[in-house]
Amino acid sequence: MKGRVLAPGSVTARAIVLREPLSLWGGMDPATGRVIDARHPQRGESLAGRIVVMPAARGSSSSSSVLAEAARAGCAPAGILLAEPDLILAVGAAVAEELYGVRVPIVVVAPEELAGVADGQVVTISDDGEITPV
C-alpha cells in the first residue's frame, strides 16, 4: 500500500495498533515512550521504536512538543501511520528533524488499508510513502 507522506523518512519496525485514539500529550511519557493515559487499554505499553498505527487522532495541541521531546530523548515512535492527516504530529516530526536530525516518518493511508496492518507485524515505511510488510 502507498500513502501520503506528512513527514518523510524510511524505517523498518514492529507495528503497534492503537485500539483507542491517543493524545501524545497526556497520553505518552516522552522520557520513556510509554502510554500513560489512565483510560487507554494499552496503558503501560511502549511506543518507543515502534510503528504506531493510529486509526483516529485525539486531543491536545501539545502533542507536537511531546513528539519532538520523545525524539530528543530517543524514545519516539519509529514511525506513525494515520487514517487522517494530523497537522500537530506532522509539525512535531518536522521540528524533531530540524533540531535533532531524528526522522519520524508519518504516512496517511486509507482506513481500510490501515486496517490491514496487524499488531506486532514488522513493516517498512519508505521515503515515498510505500508501506510493505516484512
Added chain:
Amino acid sequence: MRLVVRAAEALRAERLIPITSAHVDSCLYHGEATVDFVERLVNGGAQVSVPTTLNVGALDLLHPELWRGDARTAERGRLLMGHYRRLGCTPTYTCAPYQLAFARPALGEQVAWAESNAIVFCNSVLGARTERYGDFTDIACAITGLVPDAGLHRTDARRATVVMRLAPDIPAALLDDDALYPVLGIVLGRRAGGRVAAIDGLPAGQSEDRLKAIGAAAASSGSVAMFHAVGSTPEAATLDAAFQGGPPDATVEIGLAELRAARDELTTAAAGGAPGTPIGTVSLGTPHASLAELRAVERELAGDRPAAGVELMVSTGRHLLAEAEGDGLAPRLRAQGVELLVDTCSYIAPVLRPSPLPAMTDSGKWAFYAPGNIGVEVIFGSLRECVRSAVRGSVWRDPDLWGAA
C-alpha cells in the same frame, strides 16, 4: 516559514492568508526540546508580527511558592515562558484568552490559535476562524502572520455534518445545570471525533462558561475543533444555518443513559465516588475560571471553609485575578481557605498537596487528564457538589441533579 509551509502541505492548502492575532501554546515546558526550539527563534532575532497571547506555562509566576516540584524543572519552565515574551508575545499565560476583552477576535476574523479548548471556543463561540494548530506551528504563524488557507479558515469546512439531538428523556432541571455541559462535551467528542457537529435541543442563549465546558471536554475525548449549539453559537442561529442550508450526513440521538454513563466514566476512584467517600483535594477552574465561576465558588461556600486536610484550588488567569483582587472577591475567597492558581493549571504543574485520597473536579478535561498527568484518582461532580464536598471532607451528591436512577 518552513513550518508554515509544512503545515500548508499537510492541509493541502493552495495559498497562505494573513491573520490578525494568535494564541500560542508552545510556552509550556515539555522537556528540553521546547527550549531548544524557542532558543533558535530568540537567537535568530524573531518577533511576532501580530498581537499574540500566551497559553499557560509550567508554573505560577505570581505565586512561585505553590511549586512542589524540582527546582530545575521550575527554572526551565520559567525560562521558556520568558523566551516567548522576548518574541513579543503578551504574557497572559491563560488557556482562556477569550475571557480577555483585548484578545477576543470578532466574528469571521482569521487567526491562529493553539490549545485545544481555546481552538474550539474561538471557532464555535466567537465565530473567529482557526485551524487546530499545535505547538511550534502557533508561534510560526504568529511570526509570519500567515496561515494555510485550509480547513476551518474556509466557510465550507465550518458547516455541520452531523446533528447531535438531545433526547426528550433529559430532565429540564439537568439542562439548566452547569454539570451537564462537560459531560455533554465528552459525549460530543466521542460521537463526533473530528467532525463539526450541531447540538440541537439545548435551551437557546447558553452562557460562555457552559459552551467553554462543552468544548474543553469535547477536545479531550475527541479531536473536535468546532461545534455548533443551535440558538447559542453565532453560526447556528437555526439548525439550517449550522448546515449552511445543506442536509446533515447523519443524526445521532443522545439520551440520559449515555450521559450518565459518560459522567460515571469521568470518575476513576473506587466505588464511583459514592456519597461519603473521603476526598483530599478539590480542583476547579479547568479551563481557567471566569469571574462568574469564581463568584459561584464563593456562593456555594456560603461562608464555610474546606474541611481540615482538604485543599480547594481554583485555577484562573492572571488578568482575571487582578480584577478579582480589585473588587475584593479574591481576598474573600482566600480568607475562606480557597487557593487561587494562575499562569498554569493544577494538572500540569506539581502544585497540589500530595494526598492518598481522591481529587474532585467539575471539569471534564481535568477528570480526563489528571490521572495520567499527576497520578490522582478523580471524582467528577458539579461545581456545587465539589464545593460542598470540600466543606464536608467527603463526597456530597445532589440527589436531584441527574434524575431518578
